[in-house]
Amino acid sequence: MKETKLWINGVWEHTKEYYNLTAPYTGEVIAKVAKAKPADVERAIVGAHNVFQTFKNVPAYERAEILYKVVAIMRERKQELAEILAMEAAKPIAAGLVEIDRTIATYQFAAESAKQLTGETVPMDAAPGVTDRIGYTKRIPLGVVTAITPFNFPFNLIAHKLGPAFAVGNTVVLKPATQTPLSSIVMAGIFKEAGLPDGALQIVTGSGSELSDRLVTHPLVKKVTFTGSGTVGLKLKEKVGLRKITLELGSNAGLIVEPSTPLEKIIKRCVSGAFGFAGQVCISLQRIYVHQSIYEKFTKLFVEETKRLVVGDPLQENTDVSAMIHPGEVTRIKNWIEQAVSEGAVVETGAEFTARTCTPTVMTNVQPHMKIVCDETFAPIVSIVPYETLDEAIAYINESKLGLNAAIYTNVLTDAMRATDLLEAGTVIINDIPTFRVDNMPYGGVKMSGYGREGIKYAIEEMTDLKFITMKLNF
Template structure:
């Protein structure tokens, strides 16, 4: 059985405690994982602070070349890395390969961005009486970044922390999700091989509840970047003080389907958005609002397409949907679905449970107050709702306290632009599902969905300070 260690100052270190990592799909024990304590985290942060003193002086060229080497190594090891995802996260192997492709792109974008972190000249003579000054800005790395990452995209969401941070000369202390530490740990090997100096990446595995205070409050930490639940994000925000913070939190993403849109060209895409990785995606399609004139036909086609999905072993290339991350999550959804049925919801297909899986589930006759509609399910379940007018559909989407991504399908340009303006979300996808994301676009929500932006260029802005410099050209 694999036994992991902590990655501190470029060395593997034994922890005093361990915990058992089990497969979400089979329940078998995969590894004994090192469980850090607050003293381990303090040493990691102090080591990262020391490494920063040198790393911040490296050239953009050197940092870019190191990140390009990470890209090359990951390309060669892609299948192996996808198998790690299948085992520790129950991510179907095809979806794991897709995540690795995106991860590689994220590091490549970061390598390119390392050479493009620029400031601007400021026309000082635009102010009255100023004739002898030059002004310009530049971006300065912050120092130690604490990165706390979730289980659902354990390679790519780690890349969205590490890539931009290293591109501009920051160092990082990484605390991966307890269920997916192996994908983070292997990155220590990859960055070491790529030439990242010792101490620039520290990896501490263990309980977020035990370690988060130190990760957030240590005086050497200059930035916290967190992807996870809203409840935890709010607690971190309260503790962070004047330090910079980025919070990527929850969503219950919705799409509107107008009658001008061709159903047959939408359904398969919408099904993939609803049930990819068992719906355990921040921007998984959870709510579909369909115009009354096409509602029945849309539901018929959507249910038919959903029934084609295969639930099974994540290592099987034919599997579309595998286990949820933990049996407790299956139990939560059993309770939510049972409650919705009592309130009048109708199961169009799915809602078949094992201890570890939930079959892809389509629900109709729902109301906005049901948990499966108004809260984030993070499960393979989607609700389809009829509406009469576009304004009504937009109001239904906006009822949520969450607002990460939203989408609309329509062939009427004015309706598309109206929805783009009125939908309360960090991003609006026209003629696509809200699950769409590429890794250089700005990504971040409004309302209770988050604070700050990711996407490599935008993350770099959040991970640097803007310094202004002026030169008086005459004495």
Template structure:
């Protein structure tokens, strides 16, 4: 069977690039497609087209922008299984997990359609200040213009939706650069937006190397906003080059969970295992550190390891698979080296710790210290550390001993302890009585410290993708 070649999506048309690169399955190395490798000049053309399209896009009434997004929702509903298969193949995501991502993506675009009709302003009581008498003051929100969106591999449909949905709902245009490993999902979405009636040029998709295209995507004078999800190191580079442009940076994490002794372990262990190993831990808010009260530590570890050993590892296309390959062999090698370093420094492996082909077996680490890479760095892998503590303040201190702060969870039946922890923990989100991996797509989502800044979640992203304009009218002369 002939391998397909995918082109760039520029100004509402498929455009060939001078170069292509092969896209392989993370699981078995199968060649999936040849992907256009854009050049900086391709990006320049895409940004120029998006800037021209902005003049049309900002004039679309809110109901029309909403209708386009609702149209994408319906098209995705009609193509659910096809889109899930794309996600599973290029990301190595177990098919059941891929289907769940498509459902979430549909919800994200639906939220975006609704938010397109909610760009409210407010009236300002001008006479609250001396000299403001006989004046009417009010605000409205206006789109920014061209938004550069740079997305990662781990949620190739839904994290793209968190950038496209709010940007288009607000009347912006977007130049999208998907991860090199997961371009097929973005190209498929571009087709759906075209079918739904999005003006030509309002969405551009350029595929290829982020290293080669980064400067063109970030520094073009027509770009008014950059939204990026990825590593802290790349986020810092983008911020340095962005200048006065608005930026939203959703960066790294090593999310923690505190477990107090008053919760029923048999009820929470399956959820904790899910949080640690879903999509092989390649989730920004994957559960990486678990702090368990010493009085229930041994029981929790036993239950957690037993549950982890029940996970099924294998082909992402298999309906029974829970965990499949990590995105690249080099990532598996990296985390394997971290495990070996931790063991040499005194840590123990509760289970896993080995590779089977392209897959790293789900790994539980014990006797871990805060300075070990498996604890203090972002693993982005199927690995979790379980550490005992003696009192809640100690657990909070261990939790905060991190360069990151995206989502943190705590299980406790004591409401006072829950609110105390929520006040003391340094994180963008506090999840009480659930894992830090919990997210629904309309909640505010973003981090502090090296986890970045700005907020996603449709309403909040729309605010960051618009400019607030103030108008005052003197009502008497």
């Protein structure tokens, strides 16, 4: 059995306490994970601050080279890294390989961006009476960045925090999710091999509730970046004060399907968006609003395609859906479904449970107040709802308190543009599912879905300060 340690100041450190890490699919203990204390976080932050004093002066070319080396190492170890995902997160191996490819691309974007950190000149003579000054801006690194990450994309979502931070010369204290620490730990070794200075990356594993106060309130922390639940995100925002913060808090992504849509061409894509990684994705397709003229046909095709999905061992290449991250999540979603059914909702397929799995579930006759509709399910469940007019469908999506990604399928250009103007979401996608994301696009939500933006270029803006410099030419 693997026994992990903390990664502090370039040294693997034992702790007094450990917790057992179990595989979500089998329930077997796969590792003993070091449990950090607040004092360990303190040392990690101070160490990261000390290293920042020199790392911020490392030339952009050298920072880029470190990230390019990370890319090269990960390419060589793709299968191994995907198997880590299968073991600790029950992510099907095919999906795991896709995540590793995306992670590689994310670090490559970061490497390229390290050499593109630019400012602008400001025309000082645009103000009356100013004729002898020049002005320009530059972006400078902040210092120590605290990164708190979730279980669902433990390689790629970490890359969205580490990549831009190192690209500009920040240092990072990383607290990965308790269920997926192994992916972070292997990245420590990869960054070490790539030449990242000791202490630029610190990794503290353990309880978020026990460590989060120190992670976000320590005076040497200059930026907090968090992906996780809205409840936790709001608490962190209350604590950070004037520090910069980025919050990605999830959603209940909605899709509109207009009658001009060729259904046979989109069904597979919609099913994959709803049930990929057992629906445990922030932009998982959760609500589908289908025009009443095609509602019955769409639902029939969607249910048929859903029934073809294979639920099983994440290490098997033909597995589409595997275990939920924890048995407690199975219990939660079972209760949500039962509550909806008791209020009139209909299960078209799925809702079959083991202690660790839930079969892909399609529900109809749902109401807007039901948890499976208005809250983030984070499970393999989707609701299909008919509508009469496009404005009605837009209103259905907008009445949610969440707003990360939304999407519409239509072949009518004016309807597509109307939807982009009216849908309340950080991203609106035309003719694809709301689960679509590439790693250089701006990514973040409105309303209760978050604060700030990720995507390398946009994360860099939030991980730097804008400094203005002006010089009087004659004095």
